[in-house]
Amino acid sequence: MPHSRSSGPPGSRDGRDIAAADPPFIIDRQSGTPLAVQVADGLRDAATTGALRGGDRLPSSRELARQLGVSRTVVTAAYDQLHAEGWLDGRHGSGTYLTAAPQRSAAPSTGGERTNPLAGLLDLGAGAPSIETLDPAAWRRAWRTASDRAPLIRRDRAGEREYLEAVSEHLLRHRGLGPSSGANLLATSGTSAAVAELAAALLEPGDTVAIEDPGYSRAAGALRAARMRLTPIPVDADGLRVDLLPADTRAVYCTPAHQFPLGARMPAARRVELVEFARRAGAFVIDDDYDGELRYDTAPLPLLATLAPDVVVHLGTTSKILTPTLGCGWMVAAPAITGAVLAYRELTGTSASPAGQMVVAALARHGDLARHLRRLRREMPARRTLVVDELRGHGLDVRGDDAGSHVAVILDSPTREDRALAAARESGIYLDGLGRNHIGPRHTFGVALGYAALPAAALPAAVRRAAAILATA
Structure with missing residues (x-):
C-alpha cells in the first residue's frame, strides 16, 4: 500500500513524526457523515488550524485505524481522498507526509508584506489557466531561447517585433x-x-463607460481608477443588452466570446447591433476576448474587430491560455487609437514587459504555443462535462455556453452565496462569488466555478465537495 508506514527511521524528511501521537480529532459515530469523510475532514481541519504542519509524517493507515477504532479501509479511503486533493504525499520506503498546509491565522503583517488569499486552497475560481497542460520541456526551452537574446538598451513601446509577429500569426x-x-x-x-x-489615452474623467453587470471586476476597477463614470448594463442569454446603452456612452466594455462571469456568447445579430450603436454614438467598443481561443463545441463567431475595425478595440492576454507569469497581452485597434496609446506610453514611460514577450515568441517559434492550444481544446471539454454532470447531479442551476474554462452556478439569494463561499473556504476550496463581479447592486447570486487550475487528478474530488457545499449552503 502506498500509504503504509515504512520501517525506516523517523525524520527522514523535514517535519515531525506524529505516528505515535494521539489523532488531532475524534470520530462521531452518531453523525450521519461517513467515517472516511470524517477522517479526511479531521486531518484537513488539523492542517488548516496548525495542529498538523507541512512535512509532518502521518501514521500508517493501519496505525491510524487502530487509534481511531475504525477499519483500515476507512482510513485508506480518507488518505486516498486527501492525496488526490494534494494534501498528502506518499512515498515508498518513507511514509505518508502532509504537504505544505495553510494556517487559519497568521502573525501580524510587518507592513510591506502581501499574502496570497488562495494559499493552501483548492482553486476552483474562474479565469485561471491550466498549468498542467503546459509542457514543462517547452516552457524551459522557451525561457532558454529568450535568454539567448542580448539585453535591451531601449524598449520598443509598441512591443517586441518577434512577439508582434507571433501574436499576428x-x-x-x-x-x-x-x-x-x-x-x-x-x-x-x-x-x-x-x-x-x-x-x-482616449477618454476624459467623468466620461460614461458602459460595462456588463455582472462583469469583470478588474476592468471595472481600472476604469474607476481612471475616474470614468461606469454605467452597469444587464446581460441576458445573448450577452450585453445593447438596447439599454445610454446615448452619452463614450466606450463599451464587453466579453462577447464567453461573457464573464455568466458564460453567454454574443450572437451575430447582437454584435451587429452593438457596432451600429457605437458608430451612431461616436463611441468605441472594448472587446475583451475572454476565453476566445477555448471554444470547442462550434466554430467561433467572427470577432467584433473583423466586423468594425474602426470602432472596436480587440484585447487578448496570455494569462488565461498560458500563465500570468508572462504578464503580456495584445491590443488590435484603428491607427488613431493605437497612436493615442503610444503617445500616452511615451508620456508616462510605460510599456509591456519585453521578457514575457520574448518567451511567448519562443513558444510560437518552436510550434509549442499551437500545440498547447490543441491540448487545451482536448482537455477542457472533458473537464467541463465532469463539472456540469456533478453540479446538476446535486440539483444545481448551471449556466454558461459550452466553451471556455468556467461555468456559472446560480443560487437564489445573497445569503446562500455568502454561506457557500465561507463553507467552501473552511473546507479548503476557493470559489469565486458572483457578488464581487457586480458593477451595481447585487442581483444575480452564485459562483463562477472554474475547472482549469486544478490538476486533472484533483478536480473530481474538489468538484464533488464544492457541489455538496453549494447544494446545502
Whole structure:
C-alpha cells in the first residue's frame, strides 16, 4: 500500500513524526457523515488550524485505524481522498507526509508584506489557466531561447517585433483576425492594463463607460481608477443588452466570446447591433476576448474587430491560455487609437514587459504555443462535462455556453452565496462569488466555478465537495 508506514527511521524528511501521537480529532459515530469523510475532514481541519504542519509524517493507515477504532479501509479511503486533493504525499520506503498546509491565522503583517488569499486552497475560481497542460520541456526551452537574446538598451513601446509577429500569426490562425483589417497591433501588459491605457489615452474623467453587470471586476476597477463614470448594463442569454446603452456612452466594455462571469456568447445579430450603436454614438467598443481561443463545441463567431475595425478595440492576454507569469497581452485597434496609446506610453514611460514577450515568441517559434492550444481544446471539454454532470447531479442551476474554462452556478439569494463561499473556504476550496463581479447592486447570486487550475487528478474530488457545499449552503 502506498500509504503504509515504512520501517525506516523517523525524520527522514523535514517535519515531525506524529505516528505515535494521539489523532488531532475524534470520530462521531452518531453523525450521519461517513467515517472516511470524517477522517479526511479531521486531518484537513488539523492542517488548516496548525495542529498538523507541512512535512509532518502521518501514521500508517493501519496505525491510524487502530487509534481511531475504525477499519483500515476507512482510513485508506480518507488518505486516498486527501492525496488526490494534494494534501498528502506518499512515498515508498518513507511514509505518508502532509504537504505544505495553510494556517487559519497568521502573525501580524510587518507592513510591506502581501499574502496570497488562495494559499493552501483548492482553486476552483474562474479565469485561471491550466498549468498542467503546459509542457514543462517547452516552457524551459522557451525561457532558454529568450535568454539567448542580448539585453535591451531601449524598449520598443509598441512591443517586441518577434512577439508582434507571433501574436499576428496566432490571431490569424485561431481568431480569424488578419492584417487586412487595417488595424494596428500593440503589445500590452494584459487586459486590465490595456483598459487603463485606453481610458487614459482616449477618454476624459467623468466620461460614461458602459460595462456588463455582472462583469469583470478588474476592468471595472481600472476604469474607476481612471475616474470614468461606469454605467452597469444587464446581460441576458445573448450577452450585453445593447438596447439599454445610454446615448452619452463614450466606450463599451464587453466579453462577447464567453461573457464573464455568466458564460453567454454574443450572437451575430447582437454584435451587429452593438457596432451600429457605437458608430451612431461616436463611441468605441472594448472587446475583451475572454476565453476566445477555448471554444470547442462550434466554430467561433467572427470577432467584433473583423466586423468594425474602426470602432472596436480587440484585447487578448496570455494569462488565461498560458500563465500570468508572462504578464503580456495584445491590443488590435484603428491607427488613431493605437497612436493615442503610444503617445500616452511615451508620456508616462510605460510599456509591456519585453521578457514575457520574448518567451511567448519562443513558444510560437518552436510550434509549442499551437500545440498547447490543441491540448487545451482536448482537455477542457472533458473537464467541463465532469463539472456540469456533478453540479446538476446535486440539483444545481448551471449556466454558461459550452466553451471556455468556467461555468456559472446560480443560487437564489445573497445569503446562500455568502454561506457557500465561507463553507467552501473552511473546507479548503476557493470559489469565486458572483457578488464581487457586480458593477451595481447585487442581483444575480452564485459562483463562477472554474475547472482549469486544478490538476486533472484533483478536480473530481474538489468538484464533488464544492457541489455538496453549494447544494446545502
